[in-house]
Amino acid sequence: MGKPNITAxxxxxxxxxxxxxxxxxxxxxxxxxxxxxxxLLAVLYHNxxxxxxxxxxxxxxxxxxxxxxxxxxxxxxxxxxxxYFPKSMLETYYQDGSLLMGHAxxxxxxxxxxxxxxxxxxxxxxxxxxxxxxxxxxxxxxCMISDGECDEGSTWEPALFAxxxxxxxxxxxxxxxxxxxxxxxxEVVDLSPLADKWRAFGWAVREIDGHDLKTIERTFTSLPxxxxxxxxxxxxxxxxxxxxxxxxxxxxxxxxxxxxxxxxALAELERQ
Amino acid sequence: MRTAFIQTLxxxxxxxxxIVLLTGDLGFSVIEPFMQALxxxxxxxxxxxxxxxxxxAGMALSGKxxxxxxxxxxxxxxxxxxxxNDICYHNANVKVVCVGGGFCYGAAGATHHATxxxxxxxxxxGMTVIAPADPxxxxxxxxxxxxxxxxxxxxxxxxxxxVIHKPDINFQIGKAIRVRxxxxxxxxxxxxxxxxxxxxxxxxxxxxxxxxxxSMHTLxxxxxxxxxxxxxxxxxxxxxxxxxxIGGLGSAVAEVLAESGETLPVFKRLGxxxxxxxxxxxxxxxxxxxxxxxxxxxxxxxxxxxVFHPADLRG
Numbered sequence: 001m002g003k004p005n006i007t008a009x010x011x012x013x014x015x016x017x018x019x020x021x022x023x024x025x026x027x028x029x030x031x032x033x034x035x036x037x038x039x040l041l042a043v044l045y046h047n048x049x050x051x052x053x054x055x056x057x058x059x060x061x062x063x064x065x066x067x068x069x070x071x072x073x074x075x076x077x078x079x080x081x082x083x084y085f086p087k088s089m090l091e092t093y094y095q096d097g098s099l100l101m102g103h104a105x106x107x108x109x110x111x112x113x114x115x116x117x118x119x120x121x122x123x124x125x126x127x128x129x130x131x132x133x134x135x136x137x138x139x140x141x142x143c144m145i146s147d148g149e150c151d152e153g154s155t156w157e158p159a160l161f162a163x164x165x166x167x168x169x170x171x172x173x174x175x176x177x178x179x180x181x182x183x184x185x186x187e188v189v190d191l192s193p194l195a196d197k198w199r200a201f202g203w204a205v206r207e208i209d210g211h212d213l214k215t216i217e218r219t220f221t222s223l224p225x226x227x228x229x230x231x232x233x234x235x236x237x238x239x240x241x242x243x244x245x246x247x248x249x250x251x252x253x254x255x256x257x258x259x260x261x262x263x264x265a266l267a268e269l270e271r272q
Numbered sequence: 273m274r275t276a277f278i279q280t281l282x283x284x285x286x287x288x289x290x291i292v293l294l295t296g297d298l299g300f301s302v303i304e305p306f307m308q309a310l311x312x313x314x315x316x317x318x319x320x321x322x323x324x325x326x327x328x329a330g331m332a333l334s335g336k337x338x339x340x341x342x343x344x345x346x347x348x349x350x351x352x353x354x355x356x357n358d359i360c361y362h363n364a365n366v367k368v369v370c371v372g373g374g375f376c377y378g379a380a381g382a383t384h385h386a387t388x389x390x391x392x393x394x395x396x397x398g399m400t401v402i403a404p405a406d407p408x409x410x411x412x413x414x415x416x417x418x419x420x421x422x423x424x425x426x427x428x429x430x431x432x433x434x435v436i437h438k439p440d441i442n443f444q445i446g447k448a449i450r451v452r453x454x455x456x457x458x459x460x461x462x463x464x465x466x467x468x469x470x471x472x473x474x475x476x477x478x479x480x481x482x483x484x485x486x487s488m489h490t491l492x493x494x495x496x497x498x499x500x501x502x503x504x505x506x507x508x509x510x511x512x513x514x515x516x517x518i519g520g521l522g523s524a525v526a527e528v529l530a531e532s533g534e535t536l537p538v539f540k541r542l543g544x545x546x547x548x549x550x551x552x553x554x555x556x557x558x559x560x561x562x563x564x565x566x567x568x569x570x571x572x573x574x575x576x577x578x579v580f581h582p583a584d585l586r587g
Binding site: 117119124127129130132153158160 | 326
């Protein structure tokens with residue numbers, strides 16, 4: 001196993017399909033947050049990250065951290081597609097006795113660190129990147145954070161630290177889907193201009209369409225963007241992307257597709 | 273204790289490049305020799321305890337033995353959830369070090385009184401909690417936590433505490449040190465209170481009360497065996513701590529006693545009320561105000577022992 005022997009596009013579609021089914025069966029929240037990162041995850045695991053599912057603790061693997069741990073359905077899905085564990089295990093998501101808890105956990109093979117409380121992943125990822133830099137090890141650290149997570153002060157502590165130590169092996173990907181848990185980002189605590197904020201902190205920043213697979217791939221393959229600077233990718237995404245009735249709707253931070261809505265969602269993915 | 277800690281860590285770090293020291297911008301005139309000699313094993317993270325703690329966990333998960341260092345409540349309560357989730361949940365090999373436990377920074381005000389740390393750290397899954405009594409225990413504890421993988425909290429005093437122990441004590445994590453033999457009364461101390469507890473024991477013996485003294489440097493895992501052995505020989509037992517009476521040594525010992533199913537000695541926790549101090553002063557002043565000076569301990573013991581004589585209790 002390893003990198004799935006399908007196109008990144010097909011992988012993204014499968015991630016979405018797994019997420020819909022998992023969330024529906026579990027009657028769980030956060031489907032919108034999982035769908036907005038499906039394309040980014042597909043490209044990362046298809047073309048970018050260096051990993052080996054047979055050796056999850058291979059010391060030189062790239063580290064991927066899903067700091068927005070509530071989007072874990074998508075991560076569980078891509079890890080299953082890569083062969084870290086059987087796809088049948090996805091059926092246990094949120095169920096009694098399951099390893100696949102509702103926020104990313106390192107108890108699951110392939111998951112680097114446990115998250116779920118926002119503002120943690122980047123602090124840990126920065127520590128990992130500093131070790132790699134000082135010990136001249138080749139691995140890179142990719143940390144995906146949410147836009148709402150940028151409200152957390154502890155996001156900006158490592159944002160200050162990483163440029164000071166020239167951690168160009170560290171990559172932050174902001175899933176900028178513009179909706180946080182209780183409203184639109186620009187109505188709760190406006191982050192704009194978000195790319196400028198990271199730039200001002202000393203990061204090399206790219207702003208991209210987080211659903212354009214070719215752009216995503218091109219961006220990731222041009223890392224590091226600037227020697228001696230940590231990298232930030234502000235990925236403009238759509239919450240609920242891929243299921244038209246979920247797109248840009250706050251309700252799908254919470255609701256699970258059941259019955260007719262489930263059929264509609266699966267049919268829409270079938271057509272893509 | 274601070275000096276004993278940093279000197280020991282420096283010696284160990286010179287031999288083991290996995291050891292890394294992170295500070296939250298504190299350690300002036302203490303950490304410089306380490307910083308200058310071992311720059312690759314040192315990071316001043318800045319005034320950012322959450323990042324310091326999360327980074328420590330990330331570095332530990334990348335093979336390092338990481339110490340986080342700050343004063344008072346900054347390395348613990350300021351970044352508590354990072355200790356819980358980043359360090360403890362991942363069983364990361366991080367040692368959280370607090371300099372200035374209790375009222376070391378007494379006159380600095382209530383923000384700087386680290387008086388709930390032991391209880392809060394004790395609750396965290398997988399966390400070992402150690403409060404050495406003197407520079408000798410601090411030295412041994414530093415070596416011991418390097419050799420024991422996993423999360424640990426090390427609560428130190430400041431500089432200049434008197435040396436109580438001989439250098440070659442048998443220090444084991446989770447094993448109390450019996451510092452003084454006694455008869456019928458047991459005083460259990462944690463952290464720097466040991467010196468006052470020993471002075472109190474000396475004074476009490478002049479009044480015919482011979483107290484056994486245990487230095488309970490490890491609060492978790494707790495040495496319940498030593499507690500119960502002492503309880504069986506005692507008609508009165510006291511815990512003494514520079515910490516809230518909620519959640520710390522007194523609570524921990526009470527839990528062991530209450531669940532023992534044995535005939536219990538009369539028991540009293542000497543510690544701090546759950547309240548902020550509106551009048552402050554030196555550590556000595558603060559301890560005295562809360563009945564934790566030598567005299568305060570003597571008075572509390574005498575008051576209780578005079579009510580509950582062994583003959584009354586054990587018949």
